[in-house]
Structures are given as C-alpha cells and as structure tokens.
Amino acid sequence: MWEQIRSNKRRSVTLVILIAFILVVLGFVIGEAMQPGAGPFGVAVAVLIWIIMSLVAYFQGDNILLAVSGAQEIEKKDHPQLFNVVEEMTIASGVGAMPRVYILNDMALNAFATGRNPKKSAVAVTAGLLGRLKRDELQGVIAHEMSHVVNRDVLFMTMVGVMLGSIVMISEIFLRGLRFGAGSSRRYRSERGGGQGQAIMMLVAVVLAILAPMIAQLIYLAISRRREYLADANAAVLTRYPEGLASALEAIAGDDHVLEHANKVTAPMFIANPFAKAGRFAAGLTSTHPPIDERIRILRSIGGSVSFQQYDAAWRTVRGRERGVVPSSALAQETAQPVRPASEEGEQDKRQRMREAGDLLRKVNQFIFLPCACGLTLKLPPDFKKDKVSCPRCHKELEVPVAQLATAAQLGELMAGQTQPPLRVAAPRVSQGPAAAGLQITRQGNQWQSFRCSCGNVLHLSPNDIDPEVTCPSCGQKTTIVSR
C-alpha cells in the first residue's frame, strides 16, 4: 500500500508539471499577445491566480466541498452501523485517525471523501445509500472512499482541479476581453505599428486559449479515471471481499435518482459519476469515472483470492489491454489473500432500513419526534411552531415534552400531558451538586424521541441511546433519561 502511494506521488508530479507547463505557456503567450515583452508579466499573473486558488483549496477545500454538497455531520449514536463500518475501514487501512462522518440530504446513491491528509479527512454518504445498501456493500463503498484518502487522491485531485480551474479562468478572461476590447486594441496597436509578429502572437494566443483548457481537462480526466480503478483495487484488498463493492456499484448503476448537489469540480470525489444517467455511460475521454459496468465486471472476475495482482489481471482481461492499471511497485512482494465469505447478516427489512435513513435525515434537519401512546411516531418539521399537535391516528393531543425537575416529577406535581409552557428559566449551570437538582424525561420505547430542555432547546434521543443522561449542547444542563 505504501509502495502505491510513492508511485502515485511520482506519477502525480509528472502530470502536475505537465499541467503547470500549460499554465505557464498560456500566461506567457497571452502576455505577449497583449503587449510585446509582457510575457513574463503574463506568467506572473497566471501563477498568482493559481497560487491564491491553491491556498484556498488546500486550507478550505474540504469545508467548501462539504458545505456546497449540503453535508451534515453525524455522531455515532445517530447511525452506529455506518460509524462502525467507517471505523473498520480506518483500522484495515492503518490510517490511525477516524474520518469525520457526514450524511448528504439526497435520495440518490452516492458517497465521497475529502480532506487534504488522512489525519484530517471526512467521508460523506447520501441517505439513499444508507437506506439501500447492505452492510457488506456499505463496507465496499467506504473502503473505496478510504482508499481515496489513503492514496492522497483527494488532495491531488483538488490541486489538479484548481490548476485546471486557473487555466479555464485565464483563457476565459482573455477570450472575453478580446471580444469586448477588439476594436480599440487593434486601433491602438496599429498606431504603434505592432507589426506581423504581434498578429501571429495574437493568433497563437487565441488558439491556445481555446485548446489549453481542453487539453488540461483531458489530462485531468485521465488521472481521475485511473484513480477510480486504483481505489476499487484498494477497496477489494482492504475488505477481502470484492463482491461487496461490486454489488454496491450495481445498486448505484440501477438507481435513477440524480444527485442534486454535485457540480463539475466535486464530481471526481464521488464513488460514481453523479451526472451519468443509469446504464448510459459514455466510456469516452470526457468522463471522470470509468464505466460502472466495467468496474463491476473487473471486481467480479477477481476470483477466489484478492490482491493488487489479481485486480490487475482482472483489469487486463476485462479491458483487453497489455499493460495493467496498478503501478508495478505495488505489484511486487505481495501475497494474495483468500476472499472472505459474505457476512451472514440478518436480512433486515428493506423498508425498515429506508425508514431509519429517513429518520436520520429528519434528525439532522432538526425535526421533532413525538412518539404517541398509540404507537405512531409524529415527525414535525423544524418550523412547526405550535406547542400542541393532535395525533392523526388516535386524535390524542400531544405536546413537545419538557424535561422536568426530578423532585417535581417524583412528587407528581407536573404530570405528563398537563398543559404547561416550556420553562424558560435562565438556566443556572448545574454544578456538580446532588442529582436531585437534575432534570429528567421519560423514554417512550426505542424510537427517535424529542423533548425540550428547560432552556427551550429541542433535544433528540436516538434509538441507540443507552446512555442514562444527555447534555444539552446549548445550556450544558444534564437531563436524566428514565425508561418506562
């Protein structure tokens, strides 16, 4: 694995130099075309644009990406299975630091990873993915994403993407400037007698400004596709179970939803091209991802034992090429490991899994959960302002429960169901005093449940909460949970 990083680094450096060269030449030619002798100045401007964009991408890239995609961070108790799977892959890849986990408010099936190094990374999955995939499949997807992190693909693709962005930007500015300022600049130049050389330079600049973004983009896409294959190979080796990722990709390919929050820059970060419609993949030069059915076929023809060698062999067979995709240094000194059997997961009801993913989404979107005595759970949107709501099934009046003082609850002074406004006490931070001063709430079954803290903040209890108390994030008060 470490070998592969090293080889990736070398290859990456070559490609970066190539794109940087395009950037510099573009800057020079445009500079010369604007005014003879201004070439170096053009280079300086191009490099400056690139440096500024790179710095922003390096330090804020992950946050920008997460914000643009509308990702919301979740905790372990919100979805223990997802967290455990991420932790398993963190251990398998030997990264040492657990990535942050995000959920995307989207029913499409997709996932991405971000972060400039393994110590500071994040993985995000869509709610649709959580709802649809089995544990083994989820593991395959997360392994693919962790591979992107371990191989530094995220950093590399961001940096190359920024360079590409700079080239596009400079070309665009130049071509537009040309269109608007054409008349005046020509007159200006003819007065000074720019001559033939100037005209040729102008022509070269125009051609280059049109071609450079395309060439850079093709290089970028080629790198992106290659890295997808490598991440697939790495995922197969990490999980020792290629079928997991293969059937996950199959599910993704068969899905019709289109991811709402993706754009061209973020596309290579996702596990599958967010723009391609199911089944209609162009295998051409213009895609960030290899055709998905090909990826599935490669994974499925790996056979009984898994290693980079096996993946490489499968890749060559499926694609009918002589040279493989895995760098030779990663192929050396590596023994094939037997594929593990599928985990005998109790086949969870599909609707149940979908409902859990939906509830998780509602939780991160601050919905209020009210379990009714008749067994129905009401899910109120965050902008629901009324204090009471009637249950649509049994017509019982429900209100958002308020955490009560333990002593009061014991005395029976404040009964549940009794009309009572939320206590907006200027909450004195409960010191380490006796628990008698604490607040408490009664737990109703094992679903999501919401209640108001005495400061007015709405808190959520997850189905997996087995802690005896929760702490309000806004006022710091602890509430004891009493099971019924």
Place this chain on the structure above:
Amino acid sequence: MTPMLVLLAILVLLVIWVIGIYNGLVGLRNQVKNAWAQIDVQLKRRHDLIPNLIETVKGYMVHERQTLENVTKARNLAAQASGVAQQSQAEGNLNRALGQFFVVVEAYPDLKANQNFLALQEELTSTENKIGFARQFYNDQVMQFNNKIQMFPSNIIAGAFSFQASEFFETEDAAEREAPKVSFS
C-alpha cells in the same frame, strides 16, 4: 591522496546506507508494534462487551447456564493471556464459545426485541470485524518487516543489530481464520 579520498567517500556512503536501512527497520518494527496495539485495543473492547452481553441475556436464558459460563470462562482466560501465540489461542477458544452462544440465542426470539441486546449485537459484530481487520493489517506489517529482516542485503544489518522476526497473529485452524460470524437472524 586520491585513493584515500575515494576510500573515505565509499566509507561515508556505506555508513549512510547502513543508517538508512537501520532506520527503515526501526520504522517497520514500530509499525508492527503499533498494529499490535490496535489489535489489543479491539480485543480489550470485546472483553469489555462480553460481561454486558451476559448481563443482558441472563434473564432470558435461565436454562443455558453452562453456555454462559463457558463464554465467561473463555473471556477471562483470553483477558489474562499474554504474548502473541498464547493470545491467539485464547481468542480462538473465546470465538468458539461465542459461536456456541449465538447458536443458542436463536431459540430466544424475545431477545431480539431487546434494545440493549440489539445495540450490543451491532457493537459485538463490528468489534469482531475490527479484530479481523486489525489482524489483517498487523499481519501485513509483520510480513513487510520479516521480509526486510530476511532478505539480502538488509538481513546483514538486521543480524548485526539483532532485529527479531515478529510472529503472525493466526487463529489456529483454517476454519477459525475469520472472526466468528455473528448471525442473529
């Protein structure tokens, strides 16, 4: 004068080369240690989960005292074991005891409705997986380290500074290679 300089240069290069190999070996050895620590963390976590599990199911499984005692005993032995070889054997025994336990659990549908049990089930399944993955990573590291120690020319330096090859973490028979499959369906 010149031959002396050439000799000196060769000597300096040699020393640099030895330092490089030595540092590489130390780095690998530390990676092995670190990988082992990872397994240890997960094994401890499993040892911590088992008493909770027994506590949760005790009420439901009054007629299965023997099975529960077996699990507890195997768990205690595994918690006391030290050294790679002894530990892998004790963990193998624990795996078998747990395997039996989960076969017995099948007969108690009530348990599956218990929220505590369900949470413990996911935790235990995942801990088994984590042990498996930590072992996988550890064995990869051990192989890299051992290769370095045994292959020429790094074996000379490894011998000179007495680097010891590390043991693989294996469960004793092939059927037990995988962490036990925890099935609750």
